[in-house]
Amino acid sequence: MHQEVRNRIISCLKKFNLDTSINVELETPKNESFGDLSTPLAMELARVLKKPPIKIAEEIKADLEKDIFDSIEIAKPGFINFKFKREFVISKLHELLNKGNEFFAQNIGKGKKIQIEFVSANPTGPLHLGHGRGAAVGQALANILKEAGFDVSTEYYINDAGRQVELLGLSVYIALQKIFGKDTPMPDDCYKGEYINELAKEIYDSYGEQLKEKNFDEVGDFLIDFAYKKILAEIQRDLEDFGVIFDKWVSERKLFHTGEVQRTLIKLKELGFIYEKDGALWFRSTAFGDEKDRVVVKSDGTYTYFASDIAYHKNKIERGFNELINIWGADHHGYIKRVTAAVQALGMNPSQIKILLIQMVNLLRDGIPVQMSKRAGTFVTLRELIDEIGADTTKFIFLTRRHDSHLEFDVEIAKKQSQENPVYYVQYAHARINSIFEKANYEPKNFNGELFNEDELKLIKKVLTYPMIFELAVNLREPHRITFYLQELAGEFHSYYHKFRVITEDKDLTDARLSLCKAVMFVLKHGLKMLGVKAPDKM
């Protein structure tokens, strides 16, 4: 619906000789008496054209093709307000019903290749609710971008090399010693969760005495491998049960084994971005605005995490993505500059990499904040949320916030209030419509749009704004906008449902109303699918 308006505006904008293709912003006015759609364009152009906004608005209006409009009005500071003809709205409803999902997919992406990397938690412990938030956002983003015609690839980068997995192995080793009766104190930086003891127990049960009396140098690699692979398998299962599927899992180890890390550093050196100082190798990230240069190879000859991270990004770039999206926890924000610097050093335009920070989740239990620590083993796992709250509810809650906004998550309330959770409100609307169709026991082939009353036209228009919301979510990379829209749509439907009966004695009226319900159902189903949430037929 908004596209038709936008096209008409653009086509009569030529006479103003605007060099760049400007963004024609459209919005649904807060006050519905202002019309169905509105644009502040004339006010935005006022400065450039050095003309009063009202005058510009009038000029635009004069040239505008008015076929689909009932009225075009110019309001106070310079808004142009559009009101659609009834026939046009009805015709769009027909279009939606005929096209189904195609109606929403507007091919904004045009096949552009986007890679989204998210979660990427170290395989040193179970996923916690913070990872869950990243997973929900990443998956939803992948869904909407894919639907919008982008060629999307999702990836999980596995930090299976280096210090952290080594510490994991050591933690298991010490726990194993405890089983053998040798009580060695667990160093501070070791992992202390109960899962470490479970891993040790498991190893003991399978390999038992073979490992007795061995020191860490002898069995370390074995323990590391055993532990991280086991944990990674659990992570994969948790994500799967959460409804998050990755196209690709990339191993950091492999980047070392194939020599990609080494080659990356050589290439950067050739480009003049690597130098030696104090026995270490440094990447010149200050060349791209970082506060200081960063070490890639320490003076003891080992690589920093950053070194393999650059190699991973080089690998991404070489695979020909037009855009890279990294979804990180906000605690990694200090990393942004050096990574974008590395990507630029490797020849990518900085606008091609976007790093979305997922703000911290503050965990509460009955209103009391709980400190989470993976090392100390005090955290709420994603598994716990899936089992006790449910994947759909959890995802929906995560997606009712902007990714950049702090999220307060009270586990007890989420469990208790599950009846009052907004996700049910939206799903319920879908289930309700489905039950109407079960009662009616048929789907109308056609309908007479003349039969719709004012409430129905309003609901139809709400349904038809979905593509605009969808487009916005896609362009801004903000899936939460769909969540909010769905709540609004569900609200308008529930209200309509109580005011009018869909199935009546009048066959024509019933057909029209069923058609409207069908359209609402289409949109609810589509939106929920984008969020990765089920649209149940019954509740």
Add this chain to the structure above:
RNA sequence: GCGCCUGUAGCUCAGUCGGAUAGAGCAACUGCCUUCUAAGCAGUGGGCCGGGGGUUCGAAUCCCUCCAGGCGCGCCA
């Protein structure tokens, strides 16, 4: 100390790259189930948009400053 994020109704949060009279959910209160699902609907109350400056036709939104909270500032990951 420096950097990033946040501050909007009692609580949790939206607010369309600066737009019209600032919204929703929860909580509170009042009504509504003989009729397609009451996980619902209708209604009521609730706000110096953290404070103060500035930019302009116009600011919750942009800039400066201050206050408060969170998170980062290693040859850790």
